[in-house]
Amino acid sequence: MVLSMRAALPPQRVNLRTPEVMLEVQAAVESHYHSPMVEHLRASGGVATFGDVTVRLAKQFGFCYGVERAIDLAYAARKVFAERNLYLVGEIIHNPEVNAQLAAMGICTLAGPCQLADIDKLSPEDVVIVPAFGAEVAVHERIKARGCQIVDTTCGDVMSVWKRVRQYANDGVTSIIHGKSDHEETRATSSRARSAGGGGHYLVVYDLAETEYLCHYLRQGGDRAAFLDKFRGACSEGFDPDRHLGKVGVANQTTMLRSETEEVQQRIRAAVTARDGSEANFRVFDTICGATQERQDALLDLLARPPDLMLVVGGYNSSNTTHLADLAQEKLPTYFVLNADCLESPQHIRHFDTRMRREVTAGDWLPAGPISVGITAGASCPSNLIEDVILRLLKLREISAPEQA
Numbered sequence: 333m334v335l336s337m338r339a340a341l342p343p344q345r346v347n348l349r350t351p352e353v354m355l356e357v358q359a360a361v362e363s364h365y366h367s368p369m370v371e372h373l374r375a376s377g378g379v380a381t382f383g384d385v386t387v388r389l390a391k392q393f394g395f396c397y398g399v400e401r402a403i404d405l406a407y408a409a410r411k412v413f414a415e416r417n418l419y420l421v422g423e424i425i426h427n428p429e430v431n432a433q434l435a436a437m438g439i440c441t442l443a444g445p446c447q448l449a450d451i452d453k454l455s456p457e458d459v460v461i462v463p464a465f466g467a468e469v470a471v472h473e474r475i476k477a478r479g480c481q482i483v484d485t486t487c488g489d490v491m492s493v494w495k496r497v498r499q500y501a502n503d504g505v506t507s508i509i510h511g512k513s514d515h516e517e518t519r520a521t522s523s524r525a526r527s528a529g530g531g532g533h534y535l536v537v538y539d540l541a542e543t544e545y546l547c548h549y550l551r552q553g554g555d556r557a558a559f560l561d562k563f564r565g566a567c568s569e570g571f572d573p574d575r576h577l578g579k580v581g582v583a584n585q586t587t588m589l590r591s592e593t594e595e596v597q598q599r600i601r602a603a604v605t606a607r608d609g610s611e612a613n614f615r616v617f618d619t620i621c622g623a624t625q626e627r628q629d630a631l632l633d634l635l636a637r638p639p640d641l642m643l644v645v646g647g648y649n650s651s652n653t654t655h656l657a658d659l660a661q662e663k664l665p666t667y668f669v670l671n672a673d674c675l676e677s678p679q680h681i682r683h684f685d686t687r688m689r690r691e692v693t694a695g696d697w698l699p700a701g702p703i704s705v706g707i708t709a710g711a712s713c714p715s716n717l718i719e720d721v722i723l724r725l726l727k728l729r730e731i732s733a734p735e736q737a
């Protein structure tokens with residue numbers, strides 16, 4: 333099915349995932365991102381020894397259901413709207429290889445570092461894909477106002493966070509969002525707090541240090557100007573800590589570290605209770621998604637019998653991958669790599685330092701002799717990149733690639 337420009341106007345509900353389209357989509361997606369070697373490893377319990385290198389894959393890793401759906405829909409949109417201009421709001425997911433693949437398919441980005449087009453110049457013939465993290469309400473409205481056909485790939489788990497903060501706003505409760513204020517998902521979520529309940533308020537806390545600062549203010553008040561300065565860009569317009577922290581409800585970006593999110597919830601609950609003598613003005617709803625949880629649990633499982641070192645594969649701007657790297661590096665030498673090229677030699681590996689937030693080079697990372705290497709990957713990392721990393725690792729140890737690779 334290919335919809336021409338004329339046939340597709342005005343915007344209409346189109347079922348992109350028809351059996352005939354999906355057959356072609358699956359074939360293309362498999363050819364771009366699948367890895368028989370990784371599937372073989374997964375099917376055989378995730379452990380394989382090649383020469384003196386034992387590879388141990390976490391039980392859950394790589395593409396999540398939300399990312400698979402978003403990619404399927406983007407590929408289906410390319411097929412169905414073959415004759416129309418196709419745009420993407422920002423990155424579809426946080427993986428440069430996948431984004432480059434979509435760009436090669438002629439899908440243009442409307443925001444972010446790779447922006448190639450402007451929303452205000454779109455026309456009703458254009459088709460716009462909303463990524464898995466969703467988009468801010470204002471961005472959605474601007475695209476709708478241009479009359480474009482919208483292909484919305486927002487993950488259902490993200491939408492359930494939106495539902496929660498809308499509910500908080502409708503009830504006059506300020507949303508405290510545990511997340512990264514400049515992450516697409518958190519921007520989209522916080523915009524839902526503003527658009528509901530006549531303009532609800534929100535505050536984004538990134539980590540335990542910011543949570544503690546907030547809790548101190550909840551208990552004892554403090555310097556309003558300093559508070560606003562600290563949370564500049566991370567709270568709603570017109571937010572006043574002296575007026576808008578009376579009733580608070582906690583939600584979180586879906587990809588945060590579970591243990592940290594629980595600690596954030598617990599500390600804010602304790603601060604509100606200490607201030608009010610009851611929990612009446614505190615609400616909470618855990619919005620870590622199932623896929624994030626499964627990947628963190630699987631990694632903890634793997635770390636219970638630690639390998640000698642850990643490779644975490646994924647985009648450096650991927651929140652869930654960063655948290656996997658954080659979890660692993662608490663226990664053992666861990667290298668968060670973008671792709672196989674990062675494994676430069678047995679002496680040098682380029683990897684992302686999650687504390688310094690930049691790529692660094694480590695030396696003598698691959699010890700000689702028998703070694704076990706744990707591997708996991710974030711929810712936005714395709715299997716072919718994991719395979720590349722394993723093959724590169726074996727090559728550095730001068731071990732021939734296994735047959736199925």
Ligand code: SF4
Pocket residue numbers: 396397398399464465487488489490586587621622623624652711
């Ligand atoms: S990481 Fe979670 S919320 Fe994000 S796309 Fe995947 S399943 Fe959905």
